[in-house]
Amino acid sequence: MARIGIVGAGAWGTALAATMSRAGHDCVLWAHETEVVEGIRDNGHNPLFLPEIALNGVAATGDLAAAADADAVLLVVPAQFLRAQCRRLRSHWKAGVPAVICAKGVETDSFAAMSEVVAAELPEAPLAVLSGPTFAVEVARGLPTAITLACADAAIGRQLVDWIGTASFRPYLTDDVIGAEVGGAVKNVLAIACGVVEGQGLGDNARASLITRGIAELMRLAVAKGARAETCMGLSGLGDLILTASSQQSRNYSLGFALGEGKSLADILASRRSVTEGVATAAAVGGLAAKLGVELPICAAVAGLLHQSRGIEETIRDLLARPFRHELGFLGEGRPAT
Ligand SMILES: NC(=O)c1ccc[n+]([C@@H]2O[C@H](COP(=O)([O-])OP(=O)(O)OC[C@H]3O[C@@H](n4cnc5c(N)ncnc54)[C@H](O)[C@@H]3O)[C@@H](O)[C@H]2O)c1
Numbered sequence: 001m002a003r004i005g006i007v008g009a010g011a012w013g014t015a016l017a018a019t020m021s022r023a024g025h026d027c028v029l030w031a032h033e034t035e036v037v038e039g040i041r042d043n044g045h046n047p048l049f050l051p052e053i054a055l056n057g058v059a060a061t062g063d064l065a066a067a068a069d070a071d072a073v074l075l076v077v078p079a080q081f082l083r084a085q086c087r088r089l090r091s092h093w094k095a096g097v098p099a100v101i102c103a104k105g106v107e108t109d110s111f112a113a114m115s116e117v118v119a120a121e122l123p124e125a126p127l128a129v130l131s132g133p134t135f136a137v138e139v140a141r142g143l144p145t146a147i148t149l150a151c152a153d154a155a156i157g158r159q160l161v162d163w164i165g166t167a168s169f170r171p172y173l174t175d176d177v178i179g180a181e182v183g184g185a186v187k188n189v190l191a192i193a194c195g196v197v198e199g200q201g202l203g204d205n206a207r208a209s210l211i212t213r214g215i216a217e218l219m220r221l222a223v224a225k226g227a228r229a230e231t232c233m234g235l236s237g238l239g240d241l242i243l244t245a246s247s248q249q250s251r252n253y254s255l256g257f258a259l260g261e262g263k264s265l266a267d268i269l270a271s272r273r274s275v276t277e278g279v280a281t282a283a284a285v286g287g288l289a290a291k292l293g294v295e296l297p298i299c300a301a302v303a304g305l306l307h308q309s310r311g312i313e314e315t316i317r318d319l320l321a322r323p324f325r326h327e328l329g330f331l332g333e334g335r336p337a338t
Protein backbone atom coordinates (compact mmCIF):
# COMPACT_ATOMS: atom_id res chain seq x y z
CA MET A 1 0.00 0.00 0.00
CA ALA A 2 1.19 3.50 -0.77
CA ARG A 3 0.66 7.03 0.42
CA ILE A 4 -0.98 8.96 -2.44
CA GLY A 5 -1.30 12.74 -2.57
CA ILE A 6 -4.14 14.11 -4.70
CA VAL A 7 -4.02 17.81 -5.56
CA GLY A 8 -7.43 19.02 -6.67
CA ALA A 9 -10.76 17.96 -5.19
CA GLY A 10 -13.14 18.57 -8.06
CA ALA A 11 -15.12 15.64 -9.41
CA TRP A 12 -12.08 13.82 -10.79
CA GLY A 13 -9.81 14.26 -7.77
CA THR A 14 -12.68 13.16 -5.56
CA ALA A 15 -13.34 10.06 -7.68
CA LEU A 16 -9.65 9.12 -7.71
CA ALA A 17 -9.39 9.63 -3.95
CA ALA A 18 -12.44 7.43 -3.36
CA THR A 19 -11.09 4.72 -5.67
CA MET A 20 -7.58 4.66 -4.23
CA SER A 21 -8.76 4.88 -0.66
CA ARG A 22 -11.13 1.93 -1.17
CA ALA A 23 -8.15 0.01 -2.59
CA GLY A 24 -6.44 0.46 0.77
CA HIS A 25 -4.05 3.33 0.03
CA ASP A 26 -3.40 6.15 2.42
CA CYS A 27 -4.93 9.11 0.51
CA VAL A 28 -4.37 12.80 1.24
CA LEU A 29 -6.67 15.04 -0.82
CA TRP A 30 -5.81 18.72 -1.18
CA ALA A 31 -8.75 21.02 -1.92
CA HIS A 32 -8.77 24.62 -3.14
CA GLU A 33 -11.99 25.39 -1.24
CA THR A 34 -11.99 25.48 2.58
CA GLU A 35 -15.59 24.23 2.64
CA VAL A 36 -14.49 21.11 0.77
CA VAL A 37 -11.74 20.38 3.31
CA GLU A 38 -14.15 20.90 6.19
CA GLY A 39 -16.97 18.95 4.55
CA ILE A 40 -14.79 15.88 3.99
CA ARG A 41 -13.30 16.09 7.49
CA ASP A 42 -16.63 16.60 9.23
CA ASN A 43 -19.01 14.51 7.13
CA GLY A 44 -16.89 12.22 4.94
CA HIS A 45 -18.34 13.79 1.76
CA ASN A 46 -17.20 16.54 -0.62
CA PRO A 47 -20.02 19.10 -0.40
CA LEU A 48 -19.34 20.65 -3.85
CA PHE A 49 -18.21 17.85 -6.17
CA LEU A 50 -19.71 14.33 -6.18
CA PRO A 51 -21.41 14.98 -2.82
CA GLU A 52 -23.05 11.53 -2.94
CA ILE A 53 -19.71 9.69 -2.82
CA ALA A 54 -18.46 8.51 0.60
CA LEU A 55 -14.85 9.47 1.26
CA ASN A 56 -14.30 7.51 4.43
CA GLY A 57 -10.59 7.20 5.11
CA VAL A 58 -9.59 10.09 2.82
CA ALA A 59 -7.65 12.78 4.69
CA ALA A 60 -8.65 16.23 3.38
CA THR A 61 -6.23 19.11 3.66
CA GLY A 62 -5.67 22.69 2.60
CA ASP A 63 -1.94 22.25 3.16
CA LEU A 64 -0.03 21.44 -0.02
CA ALA A 65 2.96 20.15 1.97
CA ALA A 66 0.76 17.37 3.39
CA ALA A 67 -0.38 16.30 -0.09
CA ALA A 68 3.19 16.41 -1.44
CA ASP A 69 4.45 14.17 1.37
CA ALA A 70 3.59 11.00 -0.57
CA ASP A 71 4.90 8.13 -2.69
CA ALA A 72 3.16 9.60 -5.74
CA VAL A 73 1.11 12.76 -6.30
CA LEU A 74 -1.85 13.00 -8.68
CA LEU A 75 -2.26 16.50 -10.16
CA VAL A 76 -5.98 17.00 -10.73
CA VAL A 77 -6.51 20.77 -10.87
CA PRO A 78 -7.88 22.14 -14.16
CA ALA A 79 -5.29 22.67 -16.89
CA GLN A 80 -5.13 26.45 -16.73
CA PHE A 81 -4.38 26.33 -12.96
CA LEU A 82 -1.74 23.63 -13.17
CA ARG A 83 1.35 25.83 -13.58
CA ALA A 84 0.49 28.02 -10.58
CA GLN A 85 -0.27 24.95 -8.50
CA CYS A 86 3.05 23.32 -9.40
CA ARG A 87 4.90 26.50 -8.43
CA ARG A 88 3.23 26.33 -5.01
CA LEU A 89 4.14 22.66 -4.73
CA ARG A 90 7.78 23.03 -5.77
CA SER A 91 9.30 23.78 -2.36
CA HIS A 92 7.49 20.74 -0.86
CA TRP A 93 8.39 18.25 -3.60
CA LYS A 94 10.72 15.38 -2.79
CA ALA A 95 13.05 14.45 -5.67
CA GLY A 96 11.97 11.23 -7.36
CA VAL A 97 8.31 11.32 -6.32
CA PRO A 98 6.25 10.81 -9.51
CA ALA A 99 3.81 13.51 -10.61
CA VAL A 100 0.78 11.96 -12.32
CA ILE A 101 -0.93 14.50 -14.56
CA CYS A 102 -4.70 14.01 -14.60
CA ALA A 103 -5.74 17.34 -16.15
CA LYS A 104 -6.71 17.43 -19.83
CA GLY A 105 -5.81 20.56 -21.71
CA VAL A 106 -3.24 22.77 -23.39
CA GLU A 107 -2.02 25.92 -21.65
CA THR A 108 -3.48 29.04 -23.27
CA ASP A 109 -0.53 31.43 -22.77
CA SER A 110 2.27 29.11 -23.90
CA PHE A 111 0.46 26.42 -25.97
CA ALA A 112 2.37 23.99 -23.73
CA ALA A 113 1.25 20.43 -23.06
CA MET A 114 0.62 19.65 -19.39
CA SER A 115 3.78 17.51 -19.22
CA GLU A 116 5.81 20.49 -20.43
CA VAL A 117 4.24 22.70 -17.76
CA VAL A 118 5.00 20.21 -15.01
CA ALA A 119 8.53 19.46 -16.28
CA ALA A 120 9.30 23.18 -16.16
CA GLU A 121 7.83 23.76 -12.69
CA LEU A 122 8.65 20.46 -10.92
CA PRO A 123 11.93 19.49 -12.62
CA GLU A 124 12.74 16.77 -10.06
CA ALA A 125 9.50 14.85 -10.59
CA PRO A 126 9.31 11.84 -12.94
CA LEU A 127 6.16 12.40 -15.02
CA ALA A 128 3.19 10.27 -15.90
CA VAL A 129 -0.14 11.03 -17.57
CA LEU A 130 -3.42 9.35 -16.58
CA SER A 131 -6.03 9.89 -19.29
CA GLY A 132 -8.90 8.04 -20.89
CA PRO A 133 -12.67 7.60 -21.06
CA THR A 134 -13.51 8.22 -17.43
CA PHE A 135 -16.59 10.06 -16.25
CA ALA A 136 -15.73 10.77 -12.62
CA VAL A 137 -19.05 9.70 -11.15
CA GLU A 138 -18.87 6.26 -12.79
CA VAL A 139 -15.33 5.70 -11.53
CA ALA A 140 -16.35 6.86 -8.06
CA ARG A 141 -19.25 4.36 -8.09
CA GLY A 142 -16.80 1.57 -8.93
CA LEU A 143 -18.18 0.91 -12.43
CA PRO A 144 -15.74 -0.84 -14.80
CA THR A 145 -13.35 1.62 -16.44
CA ALA A 146 -10.11 1.41 -18.44
CA ILE A 147 -7.61 4.24 -18.76
CA THR A 148 -4.18 4.96 -20.24
CA LEU A 149 -1.23 5.46 -17.91
CA ALA A 150 1.67 6.96 -19.85
CA CYS A 151 5.16 7.12 -18.38
CA ALA A 152 8.52 7.27 -20.14
CA ASP A 153 10.17 5.32 -17.30
CA ALA A 154 8.95 1.69 -17.51
CA ALA A 155 9.71 0.81 -13.88
CA ILE A 156 7.92 3.87 -12.51
CA GLY A 157 5.04 3.26 -14.91
CA ARG A 158 4.64 -0.33 -13.68
CA GLN A 159 4.73 0.83 -10.05
CA LEU A 160 2.04 3.42 -10.74
CA VAL A 161 -0.15 0.85 -12.52
CA ASP A 162 0.14 -1.41 -9.46
CA TRP A 163 -0.84 1.39 -7.12
CA ILE A 164 -3.63 2.89 -9.22
CA GLY A 165 -5.17 -0.24 -10.75
CA THR A 166 -8.07 -2.11 -9.17
CA ALA A 167 -10.42 -4.83 -10.43
CA SER A 168 -12.74 -2.16 -11.85
CA PHE A 169 -10.23 0.62 -12.66
CA ARG A 170 -7.79 -0.77 -15.19
CA PRO A 171 -4.78 1.27 -16.32
CA TYR A 172 -3.10 0.30 -19.62
CA LEU A 173 0.57 1.25 -19.72
CA THR A 174 2.34 3.12 -22.53
CA ASP A 175 5.50 5.21 -22.79
CA ASP A 176 3.85 7.74 -25.14
CA VAL A 177 3.24 10.64 -22.77
CA ILE A 178 2.62 13.27 -25.46
CA GLY A 179 0.22 10.99 -27.33
CA ALA A 180 -1.84 10.37 -24.20
CA GLU A 181 -2.11 14.01 -23.29
CA VAL A 182 -2.82 15.41 -26.77
CA GLY A 183 -5.70 12.93 -27.03
CA GLY A 184 -7.21 14.04 -23.72
CA ALA A 185 -6.91 17.72 -24.61
CA VAL A 186 -8.19 17.65 -28.20
CA LYS A 187 -11.14 15.34 -27.55
CA ASN A 188 -12.65 18.05 -25.33
CA VAL A 189 -12.66 20.51 -28.23
CA LEU A 190 -14.11 17.90 -30.58
CA ALA A 191 -16.81 17.02 -28.02
CA ILE A 192 -17.93 20.66 -28.06
CA ALA A 193 -18.21 20.44 -31.87
CA CYS A 194 -20.31 17.26 -31.61
CA GLY A 195 -22.57 18.90 -29.05
CA VAL A 196 -23.14 21.87 -31.36
CA VAL A 197 -24.08 19.53 -34.21
CA GLU A 198 -26.60 17.69 -32.01
CA GLY A 199 -27.97 20.93 -30.55
CA GLN A 200 -28.50 22.19 -34.09
CA GLY A 201 -30.31 18.99 -35.02
CA LEU A 202 -27.88 18.17 -37.84
CA GLY A 203 -28.22 14.43 -37.30
CA ASP A 204 -26.27 11.33 -36.38
CA ASN A 205 -24.46 11.20 -39.73
CA ALA A 206 -22.94 14.61 -39.09
CA ARG A 207 -21.82 13.60 -35.59
CA ALA A 208 -20.20 10.39 -36.86
CA SER A 209 -18.40 12.38 -39.55
CA LEU A 210 -17.15 14.87 -36.97
CA ILE A 211 -15.87 12.10 -34.69
CA THR A 212 -14.03 10.44 -37.58
CA ARG A 213 -12.57 13.58 -39.11
CA GLY A 214 -11.91 14.79 -35.57
CA ILE A 215 -9.73 11.79 -34.76
CA ALA A 216 -7.77 12.62 -37.93
CA GLU A 217 -7.15 16.13 -36.54
CA LEU A 218 -6.22 14.76 -33.13
CA MET A 219 -3.78 12.35 -34.71
CA ARG A 220 -2.27 15.01 -36.98
CA LEU A 221 -1.55 17.30 -34.03
CA ALA A 222 -0.28 14.50 -31.80
CA VAL A 223 2.12 13.16 -34.44
CA ALA A 224 3.39 16.68 -35.21
CA LYS A 225 4.06 17.05 -31.48
CA GLY A 226 6.07 13.83 -31.42
CA ALA A 227 3.47 11.21 -30.46
CA ARG A 228 2.85 7.82 -32.05
CA ALA A 229 -0.26 7.63 -34.22
CA GLU A 230 -1.36 4.34 -32.64
CA THR A 231 -1.69 5.99 -29.22
CA CYS A 232 -4.45 8.16 -30.67
CA MET A 233 -6.48 5.03 -31.45
CA GLY A 234 -6.30 3.90 -27.82
CA LEU A 235 -8.17 4.78 -24.64
CA SER A 236 -6.73 8.29 -24.29
CA GLY A 237 -7.63 9.24 -27.87
CA LEU A 238 -10.42 7.47 -29.71
CA GLY A 239 -11.76 5.91 -26.48
CA ASP A 240 -12.21 9.24 -24.74
CA LEU A 241 -13.52 10.90 -27.91
CA ILE A 242 -16.23 8.24 -28.30
CA LEU A 243 -17.26 8.79 -24.67
CA THR A 244 -17.34 12.56 -24.59
CA ALA A 245 -18.60 13.17 -28.12
CA SER A 246 -21.83 11.29 -27.54
CA SER A 247 -22.96 11.84 -23.96
CA GLN A 248 -24.77 14.62 -22.13
CA GLN A 249 -22.72 13.58 -19.08
CA SER A 250 -19.79 15.36 -20.74
CA ARG A 251 -19.42 19.01 -19.75
CA ASN A 252 -17.83 19.71 -23.14
CA TYR A 253 -20.54 17.97 -25.18
CA SER A 254 -23.35 19.54 -23.14
CA LEU A 255 -21.80 23.00 -23.51
CA GLY A 256 -21.68 22.49 -27.28
CA PHE A 257 -25.26 21.20 -27.27
CA ALA A 258 -26.48 24.29 -25.41
CA LEU A 259 -24.59 26.54 -27.85
CA GLY A 260 -26.19 24.65 -30.73
CA GLU A 261 -29.61 25.30 -29.19
CA GLY A 262 -28.86 29.00 -29.24
CA LYS A 263 -27.71 29.71 -25.67
CA SER A 264 -24.81 32.12 -25.17
CA LEU A 265 -21.40 30.95 -23.97
CA ALA A 266 -21.50 33.47 -21.11
CA ASP A 267 -24.85 32.15 -19.87
CA ILE A 268 -23.77 28.52 -20.09
CA LEU A 269 -20.53 29.13 -18.19
CA ALA A 270 -22.32 31.24 -15.57
CA SER A 271 -24.68 28.34 -14.86
CA ARG A 272 -21.94 25.81 -13.96
CA ARG A 273 -19.31 25.52 -11.26
CA SER A 274 -17.46 22.76 -13.09
CA VAL A 275 -14.64 23.37 -15.50
CA THR A 276 -15.28 22.83 -19.24
CA GLU A 277 -11.70 22.35 -20.41
CA GLY A 278 -12.41 22.48 -24.15
CA VAL A 279 -13.28 26.19 -23.98
CA ALA A 280 -9.78 27.41 -23.11
CA THR A 281 -8.10 24.53 -24.91
CA ALA A 282 -9.85 25.32 -28.21
CA ALA A 283 -7.87 28.54 -28.39
CA ALA A 284 -4.65 26.93 -27.17
CA VAL A 285 -4.89 24.05 -29.65
CA GLY A 286 -5.23 26.61 -32.45
CA GLY A 287 -2.03 28.29 -31.31
CA LEU A 288 -0.22 24.98 -30.99
CA ALA A 289 -1.38 23.84 -34.44
CA ALA A 290 -0.17 27.09 -36.01
CA LYS A 291 3.19 26.69 -34.27
CA LEU A 292 3.51 23.11 -35.56
CA GLY A 293 2.20 23.95 -39.04
CA VAL A 294 -0.80 21.60 -39.04
CA GLU A 295 -4.34 22.35 -40.11
CA LEU A 296 -7.23 21.50 -37.74
CA PRO A 297 -10.44 22.78 -39.36
CA ILE A 298 -12.90 21.40 -36.78
CA CYS A 299 -10.89 22.67 -33.78
CA ALA A 300 -10.49 26.04 -35.53
CA ALA A 301 -14.25 26.18 -36.09
CA VAL A 302 -14.87 25.58 -32.37
CA ALA A 303 -12.34 28.28 -31.43
CA GLY A 304 -14.06 30.67 -33.84
CA LEU A 305 -17.45 30.02 -32.23
CA LEU A 306 -16.17 30.37 -28.69
CA HIS A 307 -13.58 33.11 -28.97
CA GLN A 308 -14.06 35.04 -32.21
CA SER A 309 -17.81 35.69 -32.12
CA ARG A 310 -18.36 33.61 -35.25
CA GLY A 311 -21.96 32.50 -35.78
CA ILE A 312 -22.94 28.84 -35.80
CA GLU A 313 -24.55 28.94 -39.23
CA GLU A 314 -21.61 30.61 -40.95
CA THR A 315 -19.21 28.25 -39.17
CA ILE A 316 -21.06 25.17 -40.37
CA ARG A 317 -21.43 26.63 -43.87
CA ASP A 318 -17.66 27.26 -44.05
CA LEU A 319 -16.81 23.73 -42.85
CA LEU A 320 -19.14 22.21 -45.43
CA ALA A 321 -17.66 24.40 -48.17
CA ARG A 322 -14.14 23.01 -47.72
CA PRO A 323 -12.76 21.32 -50.86
CA PHE A 324 -13.32 17.57 -51.25
CA ARG A 325 -10.22 15.54 -50.41
CA HIS A 326 -8.96 11.99 -50.49
CA GLU A 327 -9.69 10.27 -47.21
CA LEU A 328 -6.39 8.49 -46.65
CA GLY A 329 -3.17 10.31 -45.91
CA PHE A 330 -4.88 12.26 -43.15
CA LEU A 331 -1.65 12.75 -41.24
CA GLY A 332 -1.04 15.38 -43.90
CA GLU A 333 -3.94 17.45 -45.13
CA GLY A 334 -4.98 14.89 -47.73
CA ARG A 335 -4.72 15.33 -51.49
CA PRO A 336 -7.47 17.30 -53.18
CA ALA A 337 -10.02 14.85 -54.66
CA THR A 338 -10.18 16.67 -57.97
N1 LIG B 1 -14.78 15.16 -14.11
C1 LIG B 1 -14.37 14.16 -14.89
O1 LIG B 1 -15.14 13.25 -15.21
C2 LIG B 1 -12.94 14.10 -15.34
C3 LIG B 1 -12.42 12.88 -15.78
C4 LIG B 1 -11.11 12.82 -16.23
C5 LIG B 1 -10.33 13.96 -16.24
N2 LIG B 1 -10.85 15.13 -15.80
C6 LIG B 1 -9.97 16.30 -15.83
O2 LIG B 1 -9.60 16.61 -14.49
C7 LIG B 1 -9.35 18.00 -14.37
C8 LIG B 1 -10.13 18.53 -13.19
O3 LIG B 1 -11.50 18.44 -13.53
P1 LIG B 1 -12.64 18.13 -12.49
O4 LIG B 1 -13.77 17.55 -13.26
O5 LIG B 1 -12.14 17.39 -11.32
O6 LIG B 1 -13.02 19.60 -12.00
P2 LIG B 1 -14.45 20.12 -11.51
O7 LIG B 1 -15.08 20.84 -12.63
O8 LIG B 1 -15.22 19.02 -10.89
O9 LIG B 1 -14.06 21.13 -10.38
C9 LIG B 1 -13.37 22.34 -10.64
C10 LIG B 1 -12.03 22.25 -9.97
O10 LIG B 1 -11.32 23.48 -10.17
C11 LIG B 1 -10.73 23.81 -8.93
N3 LIG B 1 -10.36 25.22 -8.89
C12 LIG B 1 -11.16 26.28 -9.04
N4 LIG B 1 -10.42 27.40 -8.93
C13 LIG B 1 -9.13 27.01 -8.71
C14 LIG B 1 -7.90 27.69 -8.52
N5 LIG B 1 -7.82 29.02 -8.56
N6 LIG B 1 -6.77 26.97 -8.34
C15 LIG B 1 -6.82 25.62 -8.32
N7 LIG B 1 -7.95 24.92 -8.49
C16 LIG B 1 -9.09 25.61 -8.68
C17 LIG B 1 -11.77 23.43 -7.92
O11 LIG B 1 -11.25 23.38 -6.64
C18 LIG B 1 -12.12 22.05 -8.46
O12 LIG B 1 -11.15 21.12 -8.07
C19 LIG B 1 -9.75 18.61 -15.72
O13 LIG B 1 -8.61 18.84 -16.49
C20 LIG B 1 -10.62 17.56 -16.36
O14 LIG B 1 -10.58 17.58 -17.78
C21 LIG B 1 -12.12 15.23 -15.33
Ligand SMILES: O=P(O)(O)OC[C@H](O)CO
Nearest residue numbers: 132133134135250251252
Ligand atom coordinates in the same frame (compact mmCIF):
# COMPACT_ATOMS: atom_id res chain seq x y z
O1 LIG C 1 -17.16 16.14 -18.75
P1 LIG C 1 -15.99 16.29 -19.65
O2 LIG C 1 -16.38 16.65 -21.05
O3 LIG C 1 -14.98 17.23 -19.06
O4 LIG C 1 -15.28 14.86 -19.76
C1 LIG C 1 -14.82 14.25 -18.59
C2 LIG C 1 -13.72 13.25 -18.91
O5 LIG C 1 -12.66 13.91 -19.55
C3 LIG C 1 -14.21 12.09 -19.71
O6 LIG C 1 -13.15 11.19 -19.94
